Amino acid sequence: MYLYRCEDTLEGIFTAIYRVYEDKRSADEVLISVSEEYLLFYTEVVVTTDYNRSMKVARTLRKKFGEEDYLFICYALASSEEDKAQAVFRTIAKGIRDSVGVHHLFDAMADQYVNRAYKLGNAASRECSHLRGFLRFQECEGKVLFAKIGPHHDLVPFLMPHFADRFSMESFIIYDEVREKMGMHIPGKGWYMASAVPENIEEAAS
Amino acid sequence: MQVIGYNAGCSKELNLMEKLGILTDAAKYDVACTSSGVERKGDGKSIGNCVSAGICHSFAGDGRCISLLKILLTNECIYDCKYCLNRCSNDVPRATFTPDEICHLTMEFYRRNYIEGLFLSSGIIQSPSFTMELIYLTILKLRTVYHFNGYIHVKAIPGADAELIRQTGFLADRMSVNLELPTAEGLKNLAPNKHRKNILTPMRQIQNGITANQNELVLYKHAPKFVAGGQSTQMIIGATPETDYQIMSVAQGLYNKFELKRVFYSAFVNVNHDSTLPSPVSGPPLLREHRLYQADWLLRFYGFQANELLDESRPFFNVMLDPKEDWAVRHLELFPVEINKAPYAVLLRVPGIGVTSAQRIMRARRSAKLSFADLRKIGVVLKRAVYFITCEGRTMYPIHLSEDSIVRELTSSQNRIRFGSDGMTYKQMSLFDDEKFQIPIDPFEQYRTVVGQI
Numbered sequence: 189m190y191l192y193r194c195e196d197t198l199e200g201i202f203t204a205i206y207r208v209y210e211d212k213r214s215a216d217e218v219l220i221s222v223s224e225e226y227l228l229f230y231t232e233v234v235v236t237t238d239y240n241r242s243m244k245v246a247r248t249l250r251k252k253f254g255e256e257d258y259l260f261i262c263y264a265l266a267s268s269e270e271d272k273a274q275a276v277f278r279t280i281a282k283g284i285r286d287s288v289g290v291h292h293l294f295d296a297m298a299d300q301y302v303n304r305a306y307k308l309g310n311a312a313s314r315e316c317s318h319l320r321g322f323l324r325f326q327e328c329e330g331k332v333l334f335a336k337i338g339p340h341h342d343l344v345p346f347l348m349p350h351f352a353d354r355f356s357m358e359s360f361i362i363y364d365e366v367r368e369k370m371g372m373h374i375p376g377k378g379w380y381m382a383s384a385v386p387e388n389i390e391e392a393a394s
Numbered sequence: 395m396q397v398i399g400y401n402a403g404c405s406k407e408l409n410l411m412e413k414l415g416i417l418t419d420a421a422k423y424d425v426a427c428t429s430s431g432v433e434r435k436g437d438g439k440s441i442g443n444c445v446s447a448g449i450c451h452s453f454a455g456d457g458r459c460i461s462l463l464k465i466l467l468t469n470e471c472i473y474d475c476k477y478c479l480n481r482c483s484n485d486v487p488r489a490t491f492t493p494d495e496i497c498h499l500t501m502e503f504y505r506r507n508y509i510e511g512l513f514l515s516s517g518i519i520q521s522p523s524f525t526m527e528l529i530y531l532t533i534l535k536l537r538t539v540y541h542f543n544g545y546i547h548v549k550a551i552p553g554a555d556a557e558l559i560r561q562t563g564f565l566a567d568r569m570s571v572n573l574e575l576p577t578a579e580g581l582k583n584l585a586p587n588k589h590r591k592n593i594l595t596p597m598r599q600i601q602n603g604i605t606a607n608q609n610e611l612v613l614y615k616h617a618p619k620f621v622a623g624g625q626s627t628q629m630i631i632g633a634t635p636e637t638d639y640q641i642m643s644v645a646q647g648l649y650n651k652f653e654l655k656r657v658f659y660s661a662f663v664n665v666n667h668d669s670t671l672p673s674p675v676s677g678p679p680l681l682r683e684h685r686l687y688q689a690d691w692l693l694r695f696y697g698f699q700a701n702e703l704l705d706e707s708r709p710f711f712n713v714m715l716d717p718k719e720d721w722a723v724r725h726l727e728l729f730p731v732e733i734n735k736a737p738y739a740v741l742l743r744v745p746g747i748g749v750t751s752a753q754r755i756m757r758a759r760r761s762a763k764l765s766f767a768d769l770r771k772i773g774v775v776l777k778r779a780v781y782f783i784t785c786e787g788r789t790m791y792p793i794h795l796s797e798d799s800i801v802r803e804l805t806s807s808q809n810r811i812r813f814g815s816d817g818m819t820y821k822q823m824s825l826f827d828d829e830k831f832q833i834p835i836d837p838f839e840q841y842r843t844v845v846g847q848i
Contacts, residue, residue: 286761295757298768321461325506333505353436354443358505
């Protein structure tokens, strides 16, 4: 039994999935974990995040399962639950083994892992819709719009494209105070993520 | 910002906040509050986009969720409809917005993500065409001068010039005309200035415009869109003695013949205490409104017809059971349904299985046979469904398939007071048997109705 320990980021988990398939292990004997917990009787494999490999996995997932299911996988991995990586990994493994095809990755809701991954993705997606509706901006100096949120899931990367499209002519910042990250948008230049410490917020606004 | 009202009759100066207070309060009886049905990306030159699911943003004081800035252009009105707070014979503070004020308010709320868009209605000043022209100029300014690209829902004024309505349709995402009352006689009694023909004509015009526009778009992808979000309408419930069956038949006719997107039902609130209007002891008929919305969903998403739910001999909805359960209990010969084999249309008719659950069942059973535990995971409401389904030939518990026993299980003990003297035979109750009988609506049931999971 193998335990693949990876970083709690999208790229980290995708790299772990790449490694599992590269090492040609069967899905039943693998556990992917993002936490630091030690488990008896497992051979540990530490996975260092590799951006290129994670992008390869992302491309393959998009091609095999379609954009919508890929987005749902990303939502599930934005969760803060510990078993998210394992649930998503087993869902993908089942999808590849059964050749489910585009848009059918989450069909088999009777399977415990698919069900779990679906529930995680659904919770994240619901919170994202909720935030889209209830996030409020306040205007700061220099006509910059500023919003502060404290979500359960890591949702700033999902919110930025929506608001960048809606307020394409405005400068705005969305600050996640739980994870100390923020997304910034500048008209004409697109949006990008940055890590933020409370003192830097006022500077960033100007 | 101080502006004087349009009509020379009222020269009181009001500031913007006071006007906003009066005119949003006056708009609250128009219950259309959705912002769905239009998908439009931002274009980089204007502010805003539309998301097809619509995004709920705020809660009104009475608990309704609203996503639009819902205002009246003016609450001055030359008509005297008996049910309306703003009728000309009432003495209420009157106010009027200028187009710039409306645009400014909309833009500032939108930038701060408080609203999804604008809902603009109006009282009638001078004439329907004059009012419609003011509305048109406001929306034109919002789109072209302020570059607003978000959602706009506009009321079409019955009796206004057809060309004005047509031009407004190219700027708005949704247009609606209030039917006010389900029948022409009701309308004549309560709103003598409004005529049925004047209301149906713009509805037909908008419907034809939408169809013609869809044909144009097939030929030329970048043709300007006409009322992309469709049409809706609103009916007042409880002000006149129409039966539920009549109301549902009207709604069905509107969906079929006018291709409306939504019909809204508004429980009558007796604001004027007029002697010609009913004044129910227990307040506005909220349970009746709730049942009508449930039946409306059944018509639109579950493939029911109005005459399946109600008929001449039973023209009112059941108080204790929702319309779907009520139908199922009266048609026990069609049950139980085998989950692993039944077609989609049959699954939809099982109480406890909504559109989401039925679709998930269809997808899940392609790869595995489903058991009751699987159904629970999928999200089926087994508490209700269990009397009507089998999994692989077996029901979950041994059930007695009779009307009395199933209804006894489906209704909770507090509500089970309408059984005959032997405590066993169930008598079908209707809403008008006992006016004082009101069940508070379970908020979960209301939520499930809204998301289509009855």
